[in-house]
Amino acid sequence: MSEKVKIIECPRDAMQGIKGFIPTEKKVAYINSLLEVGFDTIDFGSFVSPKAIPQLADTALVLSGLNWSPEKAKLLAIIANKRGALEAAMFDEITYLGFPFSVSETFQQRNTNASMDEALLRVEEIQTICLKQKKQLVLYISMGFGNPYGDPYSPEIVKKWTEKMIGMDIKIISLADTIGVADAAVIAMLFKDLIPSFPQIEFGAHFHTTQDAWQEKVEAACLHGCRRFDGAIKGYGGCPMAKDELTGNMPTEHLISYFESQKMETGINYDAFNKSLLASSTIFL
DSSP states (O other): OOOBOEEEEOHHHHHTTOSSOOOHHHHHHHHHHHHTTTOSEEEEEEESOTTTOGGGTTHHHHHHTOOOOTTTOEEEEEEOSHHHHHHHHTOTTEEEEEEEEESSHHHHHHHHSSOHHHHHHHHHHHHHHHHHHTOEEEEEEETBTBOSSOOOOOHHHHHHHHHHHHTTTOOEEEEEETTSOOOHHHHHHHHHHHHHHOTTSEEEEEEBOOTTTHHHHHHHHHHTTOOEEEEBGGGOOOOTTTOSSOOOBOBHHHHHHHHHHTTOBOOOOHHHHHHHHHHHHHHOO
C-alpha cells in the first residue's frame, strides 16, 4: 500500500500580501473550489489585526460563505494572540489554530509585535484555549532554517524551542522557511534529528522557495520522514512581515507531481485541482 502524505493548501498565505483588496465573494468562490480537491487541510484565513493584514479582515465573512463539510477538508486559521484565538475558537468549522512562533527575535517582533518570551506566554494561553474549545494548535517554527537579520540560529536552537512546545502538549509542529533560505543540508539535518527524537509529534514543512530550488527542499524533508507539506497553487504569496521582497510559497502542483513520482498517496482529485488552478488566475492577477 502506498504511503500517505498530507498536503495543506494555503490560500491565506497566497493572498495576505496582495495590496488591492480581493472581494469577499471572490475569496469564497476560490476557497470553495479548493474544498473539492481533496487537500487534508485548507489554511483559509486569519484572525489578526486588520491593520496588520487588511486583506484578511473579512475571514469570518469568508467562512460563512464556504460550502464546507468535515469530509472535504479541515480548516486552519492563523492567529497571533489570545484575542484572535478566542475569536477563531468560536467557529465549529475550524479544526486548527495556527500560531507562528519565530526562533528569530527580530522577526517575532515584526510578525506578532512580541518578544520571543512574550510569544511563548501567548502560546501557553492559546494552547489552553485550544484544549478547552477542542481545537488543535499547529505551531509554526518561523525562521526555522535561518534568518536574514543576523539573529542567532542553529538546529540546536530549533530543537530547544521545539522541546518547549512539546512540553505544552502541542502535537503538530511545522518548520517554516519564511524567506526561502533553507537548503537541502539543513532541512535534512533538522528532520533527521527531530522526527526520531519526538515520534509522537506530527512534523510539517512550510517552505518558501524560488522556482529552481523547490525539489531539493521537498526531497530532503520527505526522505527524512516528513509527511505534512504546505503549499499554495502556482507558488503565489509570501510573508509580508518578513522582508521587502517576497519569496513565493511552495507551488502545490510541484508537491503533487513529486509525491506522484514517489508513488505516495495524496488524496487529490485531479479534475478538481485543475479547476482550482484555473480559478487562481481570477484571484492572483
